Amino acid sequence: MVKTRFAPSPTGNLHIGGARTALFNYLFSKHKGGTFVLRIEDTDIERSKEVYVQDILQGLGWLGIDWDEGPHFQKERMDIYREHAYRLLREGCAYKCYCTPEMLEEKRKVALKEGKKPTYDRTCRDAHDRASDMPHVIRFKAPLTGEVSFNDLVRGTISFRCEELDDLVILRSDSTPTYNFTVVVDDALMGITHIIRGDDHINNTPRQILIYRALNYPMPEFAHVPLIHGKDRSRLSKRHGATSLLEYRNEGFLPEALMNYLARLGWAHGDQEIFSREGLIEMFDLPNVGKSPAIFDMDKLLWLNGHYIKTLPLEDVAERLVPFLEGLGLAISNREMLVPITANLKGRARTLKEMAQMAAFFFLDDVAYEEAAKQKFLTPATKPILENFLEGFKGLRSIDEDEQKRLIENMARDYNTKLVNVIQPIRVSLCGRTVSPGIFEVIGILGRETVEKRLRRAIEAIS
RNA sequence: GGUCCCAUCGUCUAGUGGCCCAGGACGCUGGCCUCUCACGCCGGAAACACGAGUUCGAACCUCGUUGGGACCA
Numbered sequence A: 001m002v003k004t005r006f007a008p009s010p011t012g013n014l015h016i017g018g019a020r021t022a023l024f025n026y027l028f029s030k031h032k033g034g035t036f037v038l039r040i041e042d043t044d045i046e047r048s049k050e051v052y053v054q055d056i057l058q059g060l061g062w063l064g065i066d067w068d069e070g071p072h073f074q075k076e077r078m079d080i081y082r083e084h085a086y087r088l089l090r091e092g093c094a095y096k097c098y099c100t101p102e103m104l105e106e107k108r109k110v111a112l113k114e115g116k117k118p119t120y121d122r123t124c125r126d127a128h129d130r131a132s133d134m135p136h137v138i139r140f141k142a143p144l145t146g147e148v149s150f151n152d153l154v155r156g157t158i159s160f161r162c163e164e165l166d167d168l169v170i171l172r173s174d175s176t177p178t179y180n181f182t183v184v185v186d187d188a189l190m191g192i193t194h195i196i197r198g199d200d201h202i203n204n205t206p207r208q209i210l211i212y213r214a215l216n217y218p219m220p221e222f223a224h225v226p227l228i229h230g231k232d233r234s235r236l237s238k239r240h241g242a243t244s245l246l247e248y249r250n251e252g253f254l255p256e257a258l259m260n261y262l263a264r265l266g267w268a269h270g271d272q273e274i275f276s277r278e279g280l281i282e283m284f285d286l287p288n289v290g291k292s293p294a295i296f297d298m299d300k301l302l303w304l305n306g307h308y309i310k311t312l313p314l315e316d317v318a319e320r321l322v323p324f325l326e327g328l329g330l331a332i333s334n335r336e337m338l339v340p341i342t343a344n345l346k347g348r349a350r351t352l353k354e355m356a357q358m359a360a361f362f363f364l365d366d367v368a369y370e371e372a373a374k375q376k377f378l379t380p381a382t383k384p385i386l387e388n389f390l391e392g393f394k395g396l397r398s399i400d401e402d403e404q405k406r407l408i409e410n411m412a413r414d415y416n417t418k419l420v421n422v423i424q425p426i427r428v429s430l431c432g433r434t435v436s437p438g439i440f441e442v443i444g445i446l447g448r449e450t451v452e453k454r455l456r457r458a459i460e461a462i463s
Numbered sequence B: 001g002g003u004c005c006c007a008u009c010g011u012c013u014a015g016u017g018g019c020c021c022a023g024g025a026c027g028c029u030g031g032c033c034u035c036u037c038a039c040g041c042c043g044g045a046a047a048c049a050c051g052a053g054u055u056c057g058a059a060c061c062u063c064g065u066u067g068g069g070a071c072c073a
Helices: A016-031 A050-063 A074-090 A101-113 A179-189 A199-215 A245-250 A255-264 A277-283 A298-311 A314-327 A335-345 A352-363 A371-377 A383-394 A401-414 A419-431 A439-446 A448-462
Strands: A003-006 A035-040 A069-073 A094-097 A137-140 A147-152 A156-161 A169-171 A194-198 A221-225
Touching: A003 A016, A003 A194, A016 A035, A016 A050, A016 A194, A016 A221, A016 A255, A016 A277, A035 A050, A050 A245, A050 A255, A069 A074, A074 A094, A074 A137, A074 A169, A074 A179, A074 A199, A137 A199, A147 A199, A147 A221, A156 A199, A169 A179, A179 A199, A194 A199, A199 A221, A245 A255, A255 A277, A255 A298, A314 A335, A314 A352, A335 A352, A335 A439, A371 A419, A383 A401, A383 A419, A383 A448, A401 A419, A401 A439, A419 A439, A419 A448, A439 A448
Parallel strands: A003 A035, A035 A069, A194 A221
Antiparallel strands: A094 A137, A137 A169, A147 A156
8 A cells, every 4th residue: 555745844835846746745646546644844843833834734735635644743743753762772773972062063173174074973882881861862873884775766776885874863962853763753653655755855865764774664665856946957945936835826826737737847648738637646657757857937837827727617717716806906796797707818818817907897997098008099089989889889789799890890991991990999998908808708798888888988088 | 075866949848779860848939810919720940968888770778078956064
């Protein structure tokens, strides 16, 4: 039975990179019919914040990555880590180290000066007075020679020489456990079979393997996926605007689009670009994950988001649009208009936020005219066009597209001009700007009364 | 600096020795459609980092170089 986990530290928001790691774990476990665990690694009391925990939980929930088990909190498991540390001590796999920070700093300087590596010199490793109650840390006793290697599911065999590894601290002098120790204890106890994480952890892996062995717990599989990079090719961080996932939600992205994008970033299944959640679960597997870091590309995300806006059920998109309209302070007087408006705008907007902005004029009878549009199309010269149109419009038997079109075509003929010259003044009158959906559709949605009202207002605005 | 990892169009990638003088997608660009703007459709430019080697044959295998990244300090 496959079991994966996502184990973020609540020291920051859940950003794109973390979300992708979570997604890969989620997809892999579902693909294999296994379970997915969420664990919050909040042992760093200083930097861990409840708001970040909430951000992570909400972000995952919004994306639609739900966990089968957890969230577990490491803070609540401190005793377990201590027990394990003392067990290693008892069994001779660890030792108490009484070196003070000052001593260590001194040794580091000396080593550096002599051109040696600044690793711990193992002074206390073979000392005998282990009963002392003086302040001490507990260090893991790493093998002095040999090699640690593992088969990474995305990279293949990776090996490290033990000479490179030093005796890392597993329990600090204040009795708090360190990162490399807690992960191993938790992953082992929770029965995690596949550890899928960012490749910034590759260097931690050999130490962790050694701890697994010392603890005599079954070894999981490892898969290190490349990090997502910013445009400057360095790891995505705050200065790239690596903000919360929820930020994407607020900007009007759809979780379907983001999931699709994240999955395709560093993973592919032939030439296919569009994947539903179900499709991803069916197709996703580790061997297809790329080895090199990927750069986040907003343009492609926008394109995908536009694709989902176009293809998701209209009613659904309309429903999701509402909060964005409200966000603009618009009173949605007529909910009947929502679906037709969505149908109109879905081909033009790439985000829900954009769509709301484009839709604003539908809800505002006293729509503001863009200055340039007004200068050009609401002038004494176009006034008669608007007056004639209003007159003709009132006499229309119905306002379906054919009727409207006939009226405007006749006018264009009378004025001996092109359709566009008749339409633009009308468009500005109704929408306040020169860009909008097709004018016949706009009129159809607005309805007789509103159209007449807005035309009159525009005519007045000229004089 | 040490260790480890990576390397196909600007970007995401397909490609696992002959199907590739390299395919798809975003972006860019020319055109069509058209009441504006989009959508859509048709077309175009654009890449195997470099050098050796293995082989009848290399984007694919090996070595080196260069470049990039991560971690540690």
